[in-house]
Amino acid sequence: MKAWFNESRFGMFIHWGAYSVAGRGEWIMNRERIGKEEYTQKYVDNWHAEKYEPAGWAALAKESGMGYMVLTTRHHDGFALWDSKVNAWNAARLGPKRDLVAQYVDAVRKAGLKVGLYYSPAAWSHPDYPGAFFRDWPGEKDWRDEASRQRFIEYYRSEIRELMTGYGRIDYLWFDGCIPENIDGDETLKMVKELQPDILVNTRLGKPFDNKCSEQTIHPAAAGQDWEACMTLNGNWGYHAGDMRWKSPADVIDMLLTCAQSAGNLLLNIGPEADGTVPENSVRILREAGNWIRRHRECIANSERHPFSWNCTARPITAKGNNVYLHFINDPCGSFCWAEVKNKVLSASLLKDGAPVEFRQEDNRLFLENIPSPMPDSPASTVVLKLDGKPETLTRQTTFWIPE
Numbered sequence: 001m002k003a004w005f006n007e008s009r010f011g012m013f014i015h016w017g018a019y020s021v022a023g024r025g026e027w028i029m030n031r032e033r034i035g036k037e038e039y040t041q042k043y044v045d046n047w048h049a050e051k052y053e054p055a056g057w058a059a060l061a062k063e064s065g066m067g068y069m070v071l072t073t074r075h076h077d078g079f080a081l082w083d084s085k086v087n088a089w090n091a092a093r094l095g096p097k098r099d100l101v102a103q104y105v106d107a108v109r110k111a112g113l114k115v116g117l118y119y120s121p122a123a124w125s126h127p128d129y130p131g132a133f134f135r136d137w138p139g140e141k142d143w144r145d146e147a148s149r150q151r152f153i154e155y156y157r158s159e160i161r162e163l164m165t166g167y168g169r170i171d172y173l174w175f176d177g178c179i180p181e182n183i184d185g186d187e188t189l190k191m192v193k194e195l196q197p198d199i200l201v202n203t204r205l206g207k208p209f210d211n212k213c214s215e216q217t218i219h220p221a222a223a224g225q226d227w228e229a230c231m232t233l234n235g236n237w238g239y240h241a242g243d244m245r246w247k248s249p250a251d252v253i254d255m256l257l258t259c260a261q262s263a264g265n266l267l268l269n270i271g272p273e274a275d276g277t278v279p280e281n282s283v284r285i286l287r288e289a290g291n292w293i294r295r296h297r298e299c300i301a302n303s304e305r306h307p308f309s310w311n312c313t314a315r316p317i318t319a320k321g322n323n324v325y326l327h328f329i330n331d332p333c334g335s336f337c338w339a340e341v342k343n344k345v346l347s348a349s350l351l352k353d354g355a356p357v358e359f360r361q362e363d364n365r366l367f368l369e370n371i372p373s374p375m376p377d378s379p380a381s382t383v384v385l386k387l388d389g390k391p392e393t394l395t396r397q398t399t400f401w402i403p404e
Helices: 003-008 018-022 036-044 054-063 100-110 146-165 185-195 249-260 280-295
Strands: 010-014 068-074 114-119 172-175 212-215 227-232 265-270 317-320 323-328 336-338 345-350 358-362 365-369 381-387
Touching: 003 068, 003 265, 010 054, 010 114, 018 036, 054 068, 054 100, 054 280, 068 100, 068 172, 100 114, 114 146, 146 172, 146 185, 227 249, 249 265, 249 280, 265 280, 323 336, 345 358
Parallel strands: 010 068, 010 265, 068 114, 114 172, 212 227, 227 265
Antiparallel strands: 317 323, 323 381, 336 365, 345 381, 358 365
16 A cells, blocks of 8 residues: 555545536436436536635645545546546536646645545446436446447546546546446456556455445454545535535544544545535534644554554544554543553653653553543543553454444
């Protein structure tokens, strides 16, 4: 795995396109049975992206402590955000009438962030796809005939080839879907790796892949496998004007630390409005969370898996080298007993300012005493434990109370 992926642990996922005009998410073509012509007239033709400034997106990502960004270049609707020569239904010819991917790549690269592109192999509007309102990923028997399937494979590969050859180095290619084996994804990935030898790809098109991903759930991969969880900032992927179910800054920090404790990344989605502006609530949440994240890079970047189980107060827990970081999102109200660590604890201190925290070890229990209350670093205060070696636990967890 490329070092940058583990160093950042945090990325911005941007779902944005003509569907943002509707203000209710990116699945409207399929779920409302809108034909391509109607979709073009209602949404594409009315989408101008007049305030699209990806440099602002990149600045927000960097301010929030993120290390990479992923932009939806083409969603399942089939509308491309770049100047495609194989797909005339694109943003350079219609709507905004410019190559939005080129602007994005340039801005992200100038900000010193890693460049990621999202691509959906599905294309509801393509004549060889099983159908605009097809709900599932196509099975072998869903294609009209073999010739249609082969034409579609060549079509989507041609689009990917454009993305992989038209914008310089691309660091990450994020595929959507559930590995539709009948579009010959393994061969497509070989092409991608030949065109971009240093690129990372997720697991959703086949093999070889670099990292696994879970969507709207934090599901760590097996030890030794790099992974990330892709989560939304409210309840929708694309912009939805009526969705006010925003996660709090503490929720964002909790999600990030929960990923980091199992050596995983958080790819956090935002849905910009049709004009290109990021909703004020998104900006506020990211800035507040980012203020904490930037100051706590030590306990996030290159975090390692550890053997400790959950508890009700210091959670999540992250680790790196001989250090264990107890994150108190819940105030321990002055004291904390932790009967997990087998190592000798050499010191305990607040990460915020290095102030020592009183501690003692008795038999199998570690006691932290006189912890400031309320804790000094909202929304989460971190105590650093320096151990006499790599973290070891008294009792290794082999099962979980709630089956997956």
